[in-house]
Amino acid sequence: MATNTILWFRKGLRIHDNPALLDACNNARHMYPVFIIDPHFLKSGSYRVGVNRYNFLLESLQDLDSRLRERGSRLLVMRGKPEDVLPKAFKDWDVKRLCYEVDTEPYAMARDEVVKSLASEACVDVNTFISHTLYDTAELVKKNGGRPPLTMQAFTKLVDKMGDPPYPATDPPAKLPPLSEDAPGTRPEDTCVPTWQEMGFKAPPSTLFKGGETEALKRFQMSMSDASWVAAFEKPMTDPSAFEKPATTVLSPYLKFGCLSARLFHAELLKVYKQKKHTEPPVSLRGQVLWREFFYTVGGHTPNFHKMEGNPICRQIDWQDNEEHFNAWREGRTGFPWIDAIMTQLREWGWMHHLARHSVACFLTRGDLYIPWEKGMQVFEEYLIDQDHFVNAGNWMWLSASAFFSQYFRVYSPVAFGKKYDPEGKYIRKFLPVLKDMPTKYIYEPWLAPLEVQRKAKCIVGQDYPRPIVDHAVASKACIARIGVAYRAGRPSYAGADDGETETASKPVKRKSGNVKEKKAAAGAATAEDEPAEAKKAKGAKRQKKITETLKPSSDSS
DNA sequence: CTAGCGGTTGCACAC
DNA sequence: CCTGTGCTACCGCTA
Numbered sequence: 001m002a003t004n005t006i007l008w009f010r011k012g013l014r015i016h017d018n019p020a021l022l023d024a025c026n027n028a029r030h031m032y033p034v035f036i037i038d039p040h041f042l043k044s045g046s047y048r049v050g051v052n053r054y055n056f057l058l059e060s061l062q063d064l065d066s067r068l069r070e071r072g073s074r075l076l077v078m079r080g081k082p083e084d085v086l087p088k089a090f091k092d093w094d095v096k097r098l099c100y101e102v103d104t105e106p107y108a109m110a111r112d113e114v115v116k117s118l119a120s121e122a123c124v125d126v127n128t129f130i131s132h133t134l135y136d137t138a139e140l141v142k143k144n145g146g147r148p149p150l151t152m153q154a155f156t157k158l159v160d161k162m163g164d165p166p167y168p169a170t171d172p173p174a175k176l177p178p179l180s181e182d183a184p185g186t187r188p189e190d191t192c193v194p195t196w197q198e199m200g201f202k203a204p205p206s207t208l209f210k211g212g213e214t215e216a217l218k219r220f221q222m223s224m225s226d227a228s229w230v231a232a233f234e235k236p237m238t239d240p241s242a243f244e245k246p247a248t249t250v251l252s253p254y255l256k257f258g259c260l261s262a263r264l265f266h267a268e269l270l271k272v273y274k275q276k277k278h279t280e281p282p283v284s285l286r287g288q289v290l291w292r293e294f295f296y297t298v299g300g301h302t303p304n305f306h307k308m309e310g311n312p313i314c315r316q317i318d319w320q321d322n323e324e325h326f327n328a329w330r331e332g333r334t335g336f337p338w339i340d341a342i343m344t345q346l347r348e349w350g351w352m353h354h355l356a357r358h359s360v361a362c363f364l365t366r367g368d369l370y371i372p373w374e375k376g377m378q379v380f381e382e383y384l385i386d387q388d389h390f391v392n393a394g395n396w397m398w399l400s401a402s403a404f405f406s407q408y409f410r411v412y413s414p415v416a417f418g419k420k421y422d423p424e425g426k427y428i429r430k431f432l433p434v435l436k437d438m439p440t441k442y443i444y445e446p447w448l449a450p451l452e453v454q455r456k457a458k459c460i461v462g463q464d465y466p467r468p469i470v471d472h473a474v475a476s477k478a479c480i481a482r483i484g485v486a487y488r489a490g491r492p493s494y495a496g497a498d499d500g501e502t503e504t505a506s507k508p509v510k511r512k513s514g515n516v517k518e519k520k521a522a523a524g525a526a527t528a529e530d531e532p533a534e535a536k537k538a539k540g541a542k543r544q545k546k547i548t549e550t551l552k553p554s555s556d557s558s
Numbered sequence: 559c560t561a562g563c564g565g566t567t568g569c570a571c572a573c
Numbered sequence: 574c575c576t577g578t579g580c581t582a583c584c585g586c587t588a
Contacts, residue, residue, distance in 0.1 A: 151585055153565075236567040282566045291566085355567060362568090406583040410568040417568075476569095480580060487583075 002029040003096035005177075006089060008082075009035045009075070010108065011132055012101040013060045014213040015067050017168035017261035019129040024099040024177075031177035032093055032186070033068055035061055036078045036085050040107065042199065050382045051201040052350035053253075056211035060257050061193045063212025073176040076191040083114050090122040092184045099127045101258070104137065104300040105389045132258055134165035134266055134289065137297040148298040150313060150404065152282045155294045168264045207350040207385055209253060216254035223249040224268055231278040233285040240353035241422035243345070243430055249285075250351060252386035255292065262289055292391055299390030306393040307374060313403045317486040319365070319372035326371050328469050329364050330379050332432075335461075335468035337444055338418035339363050341431040348431070350385035355417075358399055362412040365400035366483050368475040373400035401483060408483045411476045415444045434465050 007024035013035075015021065024031050041049050049057075065075035078085045089095060098119050103112070112128075119126045130136045140158060141148050149155045179186060196205060209215075224230060238247035254260040269286045272278070281287030304310040308317070328334050332343035342356045357380075363369065364376045373396040380396070381387050394404070401408035418427065425443030429436040435446060437457040442449035447461045447468055454460050461467055 149585085151565075154586060234566080238567095240567095284566095287566070358567070367568095401583090404585095405565085406585095407565085407568090407581095408583080409580045411580085412568060413570090416570085473570095477580075484581060487581090 002027055004028065004030045004094050004180075005032070005097040005099060006086070006093070006095050007031060007033045008086070008098060008100040009033065009064065010100060010103055011256075012258035013057075013064050014216070014259055014261065015064075015071075015172060016213070016217070017131060017264050018101075018172065019131050019169045020099040020101050020127070021172050022169055023127050023129065024097070025172060028097075028177040030093070030180045030183070031073065032076060032089070032095070032179055032183070033064075033073055034076045034078055034085075034089070035064075036080065036082045037194065037199075038082060039080075048381060050350070051196055051203060052205045052207040052383065053385045053387060054199060054201065055196045055205035056207065056209065056253060056350070056385045057257065058193055058196060058199075059211030059215075060213070060259055063214050063259075065193060067213060068176065071172065071174060071176040072178055074179065074188075075193070076179070076186055077193050078185075078191065082111055083118060086115055087118045087122060089185070090119070090124050093180070095122075095124055097125045097127065099129070101132055102128050102130045103132065104296065106306075131169065131261065131263065133296050134262055134293050135159070135162060137293075137300050140297050141301045148301045150298065152287075152291070152294055155297065156281045156287075156290060159290060159293070164270070165263055165266060168261055168267055206348045209250065209349070209351060209385060211253070211257065211259065213254075213259045216251070216259035219249070219251060219254065220260055220265065220268075223251065224272070227272050227276060230269065230272050230285055231276040234279050234283040235288060235354065236283055238353070238355075239421045240355035240359070241418060241427040242353070243427055246351075247353060252388070253351065256386045256388045262292065265289055292388070295388075295390040295394035299394055305390065306377070308372065308402065311403075314397055315402045315406075315486065316490065317400070317402060317483060320370050321375065322369065322371060325369045325469055326364075326375055328466070329360070329369060329371070329376075333466045334363070334414075334470075335447065335466040336363070336414040336472075337425070337428040337432055337435055337446065337465075339414045341428045344431040346380070346383050350383055357395070359412050359414065359417055361396060361399035363414055365396075366408050366479050367411045368414070368470050368472060368479065370479050370482065373397060373402060376400075406487075408487070409480050411480065413476075414472055419444050432465070434459050 005024045005028045007021055012018060012020070021033075024033075042054075061075060061077060065077075068074050078089070086098070090098075098115075100112075103109070116126050137148075140162065143162065144154075144158050149158055185191070235248070240247070251260055251265070255262055255265070266286065266289050269289070273286070278284060279287075281290050298313070299305040302311065302313055305313075308314050308319075325334075329339070329343065332340040332347070334340055334343075339360055342352055342360045345352045345356070346360075361373070361376055364371050365373045377392055377396040380392055384392070397403035398405045418425075422428075424440050425435075425438075428443055435443060435457075438446050438449065438459055439453060439457065442453065446454070446459065446465060449457070449461070451460075459465050
């Protein structure tokens with residue numbers, strides 16, 4: 001017997017490869033495609049979503065609406081909390097089935113548990129589908145013995161053992177089950193896609209990238225059309241300073257919102273790979289899709305993944321917040337043009353190259369400022385159009401050497417790194433017009449330019465552009481020393497064999513060499529209980545103390 | 559249990 | 574110009 005169904009869009013803002021859509025159409029008299037504008041994502045004061053990503057979402061909804069209309073349906077954009085909106089809709093529309101795509105982010109998991117029990121109270125069947133990721137990440141974890149692999153190598157092997165991911169779902173019928181037009185609360189003027197002004201944003205969006213499935217598929221085709229480029233892709237070889245034509249696909253925002261299916265992307269990559277000799281993960285284009293899968297898998301099965309505290313895979317480091325430095329970083333006025341240009345691109349475009357993100361993330365945390373990675377993560381969360389919960393947190397832990405990556409002495413130079421790719425400083429001149437006439441010789445280090453040169457370039461350092469907030473040579477050495485202390489003081493133990501395991505302190509932590517007590521080490525003192533091998537460090541201790549002192553917020557400004 | 563391997567993406571300086 | 578080394582001794586995984 002045909003019933004009324006709700007198709008609840010959250011991510012997965014697409015028609016293609018959408019198993020929830022297919023199920024919602026199945027045996028449906030009326031099908032109601034719904035998106036709910038959830039106030040959770042708009043908490044005033046501390047934006048979770050800046051105007052660029054929010055508008056990207058609104059454009060994606062517009063596009064989804066027109067694609068549904070082409071098929072005789074339309075999108076109902078509802079306002080309110082899902083746990084209020086949905087039960088009312090169940091009753092108003094006499095709904096018997098609710099279909100949606102699984103979302104494993106912590107907020108979504110909790111929300112959906114509530115919705116499920118409300119649905120059950122209303123005698124509504126709930127059908128859920130995994131189509132945001134390539135695999136069911138819980139299955140990957142199970143196959144790996146109950147805990148997620150923590151290296152990309154191990155993850156790639158695991159995925160290979162699983163075999164190819166499910167093939168993309170078939171396209172939906174050309175004619176979708178219609179809404180009942182006299183259903184309460186579905187008037188077009190009450191359920192249309194709002195504008196960014198209506199959402200309360202003051203400043204207009206400034207990103208170049210347009211949201212939506214149509215745009216996603218266009219960009220996807222464009223990227224895939226050059227098979228040689230696809231087959232030869234090596235992420236670390238791409239240029240972070242390219243902005244006229246970005247060196248990578250810029251498909252990430254479309255994957256984040258599900259405007260593009262990762263499974264479609266993956267399947268098409270395999271087709272190209274069959275024809276051509278190609279690069280391999282982790283650097284290949286397929287590798288990039290696997291990185292996303294990796295962070296979804298680890299993040300979805302690690303408690304408190306987006307925090308340092310209570311996160312069993314995250315190294316506990318004595319980061320030190322510094323309001324002044326943090327604000328300078330966020331607002332692009334550190335005095336390092338390469339860093340400030342990247343932070344400007346972040347705010348204006350909502351997207352920058354992966355390696356550019358590395359530069360600024362390293363600078364904020366283990367490289368120069370020693371500020372908690374969570375602070376940086378929150379800034380990215382607000383401004384990035386492709387912000388993706390697990391990917392963002394995972395990469396911030398990576399860059400701050402808190403998890404996954406531990407060679408903390410590999411510090412990016414805020415001067416040399418960009419110069420390698422863009423010796424002329426075109427990227428800096430583009431995003432920091434105040435420096436556009438600075439001679440190439442000084443474009444990465446304007447504070448070294450003689451005053452006369454600064455005058456001629458109409459950019460006086462200290463007036464028109466800030467002086468550097470730290471001496472990188474000093475700050476980076478201090479950071480390396482201090483993070484080394486934190487490393488020796490203890491390491492995280494992933495004691496839990498299960499997802500829910502949060503207690504980690506019970507297992508003894510084995511150490512290879514002198515287990516320096518945190519307080520003593522932090523004071524920079526060599527201790528008597530240290531192994532003889534540590535003796536040679538006595539000399540280093542003094543220097544270390546000095547370096548540690550330079551990190552104190554009161555004394556480290558230049 | 560443990561040693562050895564290898565890791566998407568650093569840099570400056572010495573030789 | 575190249576390769577090696579210090580920074581400081583990393584760590585999950587595999588055999």
